[in-house]
Amino acid sequence: MSHSDTQSLDCDLLIVGLGMTGACAALEARARGADVLILERATSGGGTSAMTEGVIYLGGGTRLQRDLGVDDDPDAMYRFMDAICNVSNKAVLRRYCDGSPEHFDWLEAQGVPFTRELYKDKHICPPQGPGLYSSGNEKVWPYREFATPAYRGHLVNGPSGNAGSKMMEVLLKRCEDEGVRVIGDARVLDLTTDAAGRVDGATFRRYGEDHTASARKGVLLATGGFQMNEKMVARDYPFLLENGVPIGEDSSDGSGIEMAQAIGADVESPGAIHATASIYPPGDLVRGIIVNKFGQRFVAEDSYHGRTAAFVFDQPDRKAYLIVDSETFDYPQFSEQFGYALVDGWETVPEMEAGLGVPDGALQRTLDNYNEFAAVGRDPRFGKHPDWLVPLKNGPYAAINLSADVVKYHYHSLGGLRVDEQARVVGANGAPVPGLYAAGSCAASVIQTAKGYGSGMMLGGGSFFGRVAARHCLAAV
Ligand SMILES: Cc1cc2nc3c(=O)[nH]c(=O)nc-3n(C[C@H](O)[C@H](O)[C@H](O)COP(=O)(O)OP(=O)(O)OC[C@H]3O[C@@H](n4cnc5c(N)ncnc54)[C@H](O)[C@@H]3O)c2cc1C
The missing domain is CATH 3.50.50.60 (FAD/NAD(P)-binding domain)
Incomplete structure (x- = not known):
């Protein structure tokens, strides 16, 4: 050249x-x-x-x-x-x-x-x-x-x-x-x-x-x-x-x-x-659920990470949390790069609702509905693949903040x-x-x-x- x-x-x-x-x-x-x-x-x-x-x-x-x-x-x-x-x-x-x-x-x-x-x-x-x-x-x-x-x-x-x-x-x-x-x-x-x-x-x-x-x-x-x-x-x-x-x-x-x-x-x-x-790797985190500030799911959690981010950006105030229980908990591998913050851990779902400022009972309803279908390998709302469906029932629970004003989206x-x-x-x-x-x-x-x-x-x-x-x-x- x-x-x-x-x-x-x-x-x-x-x-x-x-x-x-x-x-x-x-x-x-x-x-x-x-x-x-x-x-x-x-x-x-x-x-x-x-x-x-x-x-x-x-x-x-x-x-x-x-x-x-x-x-x-x-x-x-x-x-x-x-x-x-x-x-x-x-x-x-x-x-x-x-x-x-x-x-x-x-x-x-x-x-x-x-x-x-x-x-x-x-x-x-x-x-x-x-x-x-x-x-x-x-x-x-x-x-x-x-x-x-x-x-x-x-x-x-x-x-x-x-x-x-x-x-x-x-x-x-x-x-x-x-x-x-x-x-x-x-x-x-x-x-x-x-x-x-x-x-x-x-x-x-x-x-x-x-x-x-x-x-x-x-x-x-x-x-x-x-x-x-x-x-x-x-x-x-x-x-x-x-x-x-x-x-x-x-x-x-x-x-x-x-x-x-x-x-x-x-x-x-x-x-x-x-x-x-990206919340993954580890792939296990995909077994958690992602909710907005009203405690509602809005995307299949097994989506490609860029698709998930695009849906986070559509949420009110672009707030979102990954919710996991003691069986699914792990730290995202790229926590440092993206500035992930563990919000906290809680023994019960009502405590988690209070900790996240989610309306009373909202997260409980979301989890009850998700768990009922996950137990039989279905997700009628978002079609999450059965490979990633497990009921989230075993406290303590933890939330990782995915909000656009907290996490450094690349x-x-x-x-x-x-x-x-x-x-x-x-x-x-x-x-x-x-x-x-x-x-x-x-x-x-x-x-x-x-x-x-x-x-x-x-x-x-x-x-x-x-x-x-x-x-x-x-x-x-
Ligand atoms: C960290 C990272 C990882 C990525 N990983 C992937 C991946 O694995 N797979 C994938 O598909 N995409 C990936 N992307 C996206 C991908 O990098 C780009 O879409 C892709 O490199 C674009 O290639 P390009 O040849 O069009 O442009 P570039 O590779 O950016 O080349 C453009 C060139 O044009 C030159 N240039 C710009 N303006 C002028 C000008 N006015 N005059 C003269 N020269 C100019 C630049 O100096 C540069 O050398 C990633 C992006 C990043 C940042």
């Missing part, structure tokens, strides 16, 4: 940003013999992708799923994602599910490592070892009725909690080997258009000087999310600015979204943000530029903006609601549609 100051600023495909999306797009373009130039704001590539756990949401019968005896097919994956991901352009989802098995093969062919080991317990992301686990809401009611739940969290074999560093090390090396040209410390400011309105390049600032790069075929925005942009976060989640923790590189400030909007691009699900303060963005199934940016007039593509977390793609997010959907959708963009752009002109 060259960082030379003297290299040409002309190319076939100009890519803005070198995270996983930019790297995969560049490799796809180089495989077609195209001249690719990447402008990267940081000194070198990696982006937020390099900070991740390295979970990639894929399915439809990938080689890894098949090797591990996991049944899946593109239709089942589509039915599940269509039911939960809030994607309006069905062709985007269809393409992703149909192309997922090939995309896994492609990632492995690049050298991204996955072990043939299945992890079956409930975890945010298991430590290094397994290559496949359940990273979403597949088993959660009613979604388990749309399609038989399948394991789809494809986990890169790399350092525990940060396998994304290994993934990006491999992909950046591949870019270097394939002669992808990269200019670091190059912050893109604006997109340029020709007389017909076609996007044909970008201006960027490097060491205090402004330059223009020209693209013969098109420009792909792969600039990452907007969680560091307070104005964008405040749109739907102002309270996160008080007590939440944005995660990712500082460059996740929505600059790509803004520069595209400046030339007429539309956005979709612009406020969508995934926040988490968050990153999901929404962004409106794109079609070719990763073309769609304008406010409903037509593609000529010459402009977007993928990864600057685009609203395969997941547009926190209530449906599952780990890996961002890296999966970004890397997949980065490649789609490269193919379409190079074939289109």
